[in-house]
Amino acid sequence: MKTDSSTTYEWIKQLQTCGYRVTAARQTIVELLVSSTHALSPIEIYDLGRKEYPALGLVTVYRTLERLDELGLIQRVHMPDGCHRYLRATQGHQHLLLCTCCGQVEMFEGDDLSKLTQRVEDTTGYHIQDHWLQLFGLCPRCTSQSRQ
Amino acid sequence: MKTDSSTTYEWIKQLQTCGYRVTAARQTIVELLVSSTHALSPIEIYDLGRKEYPALGLVTVYRTLERLDELGLIQRVHMPDGCHRYLRATQGHQHLLLCTCCGQVEMFEGDDLSKLTQRVEDTTGYHIQDHWLQLFGLCPRCTSQSRQ
DNA sequence: CTATCTGCAAACCGTTTGCAGCGTT
DNA sequence: AACGCTGCAAACGGTTTGCAGATAG
Numbered sequence: 001m002k003t004d005s006s007t008t009y010e011w012i013k014q015l016q017t018c019g020y021r022v023t024a025a026r027q028t029i030v031e032l033l034v035s036s037t038h039a040l041s042p043i044e045i046y047d048l049g050r051k052e053y054p055a056l057g058l059v060t061v062y063r064t065l066e067r068l069d070e071l072g073l074i075q076r077v078h079m080p081d082g083c084h085r086y087l088r089a090t091q092g093h094q095h096l097l098l099c100t101c102c103g104q105v106e107m108f109e110g111d112d113l114s115k116l117t118q119r120v121e122d123t124t125g126y127h128i129q130d131h132w133l134q135l136f137g138l139c140p141r142c143t144s145q146s147r148q
Numbered sequence: 149m150k151t152d153s154s155t156t157y158e159w160i161k162q163l164q165t166c167g168y169r170v171t172a173a174r175q176t177i178v179e180l181l182v183s184s185t186h187a188l189s190p191i192e193i194y195d196l197g198r199k200e201y202p203a204l205g206l207v208t209v210y211r212t213l214e215r216l217d218e219l220g221l222i223q224r225v226h227m228p229d230g231c232h233r234y235l236r237a238t239q240g241h242q243h244l245l246l247c248t249c250c251g252q253v254e255m256f257e258g259d260d261l262s263k264l265t266q267r268v269e270d271t272t273g274y275h276i277q278d279h280w281l282q283l284f285g286l287c288p289r290c291t292s293q294s295r296q
Numbered sequence: 297c298t299a300t301c302t303g304c305a306a307a308c309c310g311t312t313t314g315c316a317g318c319g320t321t
Numbered sequence: 322a323a324c325g326c327t328g329c330a331a332a333c334g335g336t337t338t339g340c341a342g343a344t345a346g
Contacts, residue, residue, distance in 0.1 A: 021300060021345050042335080057303040062336065080278065082230040082310085083335070097274060108268050111259060120256050120283060126245055128285035130228065135268060137276035169320050169325060190310080205328040210311065230335085231310070 004035045011073055020067060028053040029064045038103040039077045039085035039096075077105075080136060097135045101142035108135075152183045159221055168215060176201040177212045186251040187225045187233035187244075225253075228284060245283040249290035256283075 011030045012022055020026075028049045032040065040048075042061050049056045065086055068074045077085045077096060085103055087096075095110035110133050117128050159178045160170055168174075176197045180188065188196075190209050197204045213234055216222045225233045225244060235244075235253055243258035258281055265276050286294060 019300095023301065023345070025302070055303080059304080059337080060302060063301085078226055078228070078230065078280075080226070082226065082232065084230065097268060097272060097276075099274070100277065106268075106272050106274065108272070110264065116258065117283065120245060120254075121285075124245060124254050124256070125288040125291075126247070126254065126283075126285040127291045128245070128283050129248065130284040132280045132282045132284075134280045135265065135274075135276050136278040136280075137269075137274040140273040143273075143275045167325095171320075171326065173327070203328080207312080207329080208327060211326085 039087040095133045099139035104139045187235040243281045247287035252287045
């Protein structure tokens with residue numbers, strides 16, 4: 001298990017290795033994503049980021065997210081309303097459970113979908129590129145708050 | 149197995165029963181959804197619909213889709229780009245396989261997720277509201293076309 | 297010094313809302 | 322006749338693009 005600061009360092013280093021420049025904006029965004037237990041929306045990153053680095057622009061947030069996604073450091077999460085949130089990439093057959101209220105994320109071990117995927121490819125002739133297995137609900141905190 | 153025309157009739161009847169009015173616009177949209185093997189986007193419904201009923205407006209498409217969704221006659225499909233497509237509702241534990249190129253839809257029998265959902269609720273304390281299990285890929289036709 | 301990165305403004309695209317008139321019931 | 326439904330136009334929210342100036346290497 002790595003500490004957040006060493007992960008931040010690794011991400012920055014990886015950006016550097018791939019020929020991207022290390023800027024204050026990117027460091028701010030990386031730190032937020034590395035340390036968050038939420039799946040963050042671009043606006044959230046923008047708002048939180050400006051507390052540390054007031055000159056941060058929303059466009060830069062989008063462009064940095066694009067870079068980090070290319071490098072496989074983050075994953076894009078699709079929300080029911082069609083918006084996106086972003087999260088540290090995970091490894092293995094982890095799937096997502098998201099709080100529709102606050103964006104809090106839990107991982108859970110789901111079934112390995114590769115057998116299912118193979119079976120479906122064989123029976124349908126499709127070339128499968130991607131899969132989603134996500135659960136949505138209210139986290140304990142939001143559940144109790146919604147009962148006011 | 150019902151024919152498309154009888155399904156169309158049933159949908160219209162159900163709209164009527166629920167106090168909604170039967171209009172040319174709604175009949176056009178219902179016919180398209182009942183007979184399509186694709187998951188249709190609002191724009192597609194708008195374009196196809198105007199061939200039969202040129203006065204059709206895009207806003208009416210959105211509002212009719214809302215009604216049909218309320219009645220449980222169609223289901224909303226979330227595409228990777230954040231857009232939505234709509235499809236006749238299915239029953240049972242069917243899941244979706246979508247062609248990312250043409251929108252063609254296949255159903256497949258997936259695992260019943262209720263056990264998984266229950267397990268995750270117990271271990272996380274979340275109150276689970278919804279789940280997505282969708283596969284994305286290229287259908288045989290689009291696969292061969294993309295190899296030009 | 298050069299190429300990348302940045303922030304601003306504006307464009308863009310899917311979707312929603314306000315409203316006056318039309319059409320079902 | 323009453324009220325839901327319609328289409329138009331405009332607003333909206335998230336995302337992308339064009340551009341000139343700033344900055345990392």
